[in-house]
Amino acid sequence: MLLSAELNNALNEQVGHEFGASLQYVAIAAYFDRDNLPVLARHFYQQATEERDHAMRFVKFIVDADGNLAIPAIPAPRSQFSSAQEAVQLSLDWERTVTQQINALMDRAIKENNHIARNVLEWFISEQLEEMASMELLLGMVRRAGDAGLLLVESHLAREGLGGPSEGEAENG
Numbered sequence: 001m002l003l004s005a006e007l008n009n010a011l012n013e014q015v016g017h018e019f020g021a022s023l024q025y026v027a028i029a030a031y032f033d034r035d036n037l038p039v040l041a042r043h044f045y046q047q048a049t050e051e052r053d054h055a056m057r058f059v060k061f062i063v064d065a066d067g068n069l070a071i072p073a074i075p076a077p078r079s080q081f082s083s084a085q086e087a088v089q090l091s092l093d094w095e096r097t098v099t100q101q102i103n104a105l106m107d108r109a110i111k112e113n114n115h116i117a118r119n120v121l122e123w124f125i126s127e128q129l130e131e132m133a134s135m136e137l138l139l140g141m142v143r144r145a146g147d148a149g150l151l152l153v154e155s156h157l158a159r160e161g162l163g164g165p166s167e168g169e170a171e172n173g
């Protein structure tokens with residue numbers, strides 16, 4: 001048995017959190033889409049796909065480790081926002097929470113001397129650093145631009161290649 005019951009349960013919970021993040025980012029993307037901000041919308045649809053991929057990485061690990069996959073109920077995402085800043089702030093808060101969740105999983109893997117789990121979780125730890133940094137950057141831009149300046153944020157994101165995969169990246173998701 002490669003997974004203790006406790007670690008297996010915690011991984012199942014994380015599958016739920018990652019699918020939850022995916023749904024939340026779909027809701028945020030739709031909010032931007034409705035507001036005629038297509039680049040921000042594409043950016044969040046893309047984030048939603050990445051979160052689904054994170055969930056699937058955990059699913060694969062649980063299955064490969066001969067654990068029991070039990071996906072928990074996923075809470076409904078929030079769909080209404082008063083501003084772009086509020087939506088991006090929610091995303092950053094979410095990423096910070098996920099970082100704590102991944103850290104807690106790593107603490108458990110270390111405590112159990114589960115080196116395979118540690119190896120899998122290392123990838124998520126690096127990923128969280130990248131996701132928090134890019135979300136913080138986006139929040140800074142949106143905050144500075146204010147509602148009236150969101151089109152400038154859109155042009156900047158488009159120039160930087162965010163908000164839409166370039167050709168070749170599109171297939172990798």
Ligand code: FEO
Pocket residue numbers: 018021050051054095098131
């Ligand atoms: Fe999978 Fe952005 O946390």
